[in-house]
Amino acid sequence: MTAPTVPGCAIVGAGRLGTALGAALRAAGVTVDGPHGRGYDGAGHDVVVLCVPDAQIAAAAAAIVPRDGRLVGHTSGATPLGVLAPHEAFGLHPLMTVTHGTASFSGCGCATAGTTERARSAAHALAAALAMVPADIADQDRAxxxxxxxxxxxxxxxxxxxxxxxxxxxxxxxxxxxxxxxxxxxxxxxxxxxxxxxxxxxxxxxxxxxxxxxxxxxxxxxxxxxxxxxxxxxxxxxxxxxxxxxxxx
Known part of the structure; x- marks a missing residue:
């Protein structure tokens, strides 16, 4: 399968980051659905971004129905991608402080990762849509x-x-x-x-x-x-x- 250029996505988590990331992606012309609650199953979307606390990532990922072609990502800086198994997974961690429901991500760093090249490319595409600067961080380096x-x-x-x-x-x-x-x-x-x-x-x-x-x-x-x-x-x-x-x- 080819990597999406700028994938539309669903967001799970209505906290500060989920709200700000969704608003910024929409402003950049990316189709965004949500933010959904943590029980969202991914219906209707090939890309799902989890913006939930680290301790809730595994449960939120488990609620999403696995299927071929679906990518599931999290926005945690410290959490390895294994917590998203069995999904084809990516990481997208904006290196920016978010104190309200809005934020400017343009020019900030962004830790990216993927369990496949397609997943990594999707993370890079989302970062690029917000003019963030991606930096691939391996699982063993995330902490x-x-x-x-x-x-x-x-x-x-x-x-x-x-x-x-x-x-x-x-x-x-x-x-x-x-x-x-x-x-x-x-x-x-x-x-x-x-x-x-x-x-x-x-x-x-x-x-x-x-x-x-x-x-x-x-x-x-x-x-x-x-x-x-x-x-x-x-x-x-x-x-x-x-x-x-x-x-x-």
Whole structure:
């Protein structure tokens, strides 16, 4: 069978991702049915995309009637494709945070996979319809891939929340930090960690670092452990940067 170019599909799961993915695909001209509930059996569709929590993927896949030519995909970053057996299966994980029922996927990365070349091609076609950049991730690499994504996104929010808590003790709001955070992320994306790192640890100014630690111990002592761990890793990064020709200034 030939791979569909931009397959129409049914979506299972009416949560944030299912709603946003369906709306974005429709806007891109793809025929979309749903989102359906988790008991949907796939009737009338050759491509079914499961946008359900990881723990519910197996049950949602089992509800779909297997038949020749039907492709079943999930949108999990960490879950191997074996959970979709016996279906011809694919993975489609947009590397984008979705906080509401809408999202712009254009330009974002997308982890793709398929148990057959036809299934993989369908995942690529769906990614291309939304102008996402596909990257094939093997089953054995999915947990590491998804952990990296969680560190980059979820842990960043946790880190900024810590900064906001400390800043609040001065009477200032997080708006003061936002341009700095944006510039730092852009610098990291453009030049890598070694070139993006600035600040007292990068300069070897341990006196200032000690004053930072004392202020945290006094005002937000619950953040001291986090600060110590991050400072240790930042010192290691600064040493790595200094050992390269393009080290920090």
């Amino acid at each position: 590491a891939y998804h952990a990296a994504a969680a560190i980059a996104s979820n842990f960043l929010v946790t880190l900024e929340d810590a900064a906001e808590q400390l800043l609040a003790t001065t009477g200032a709001s997080r708006d003061l930090l936002l341009p700095l955070v944006r510039a730092t992320v852009e610098n990291w994306g453009a030049a890598g960690a070694e070139r993006a790192l600035t600040g007292p640890i990068a300069r070897g100014d341990e006196g200032t670092v000690a004053r930072h630690r004392a202020a945290i111990a006094d005002r937000t002592p619950e953040l001291l452990g986090l600060f110590d761990v991050l400072a240790g890793h930042t010192r290691a990064l600064a040493s790595r940067a200094a050992a390269t020709p393009a080290g920090v200034a």
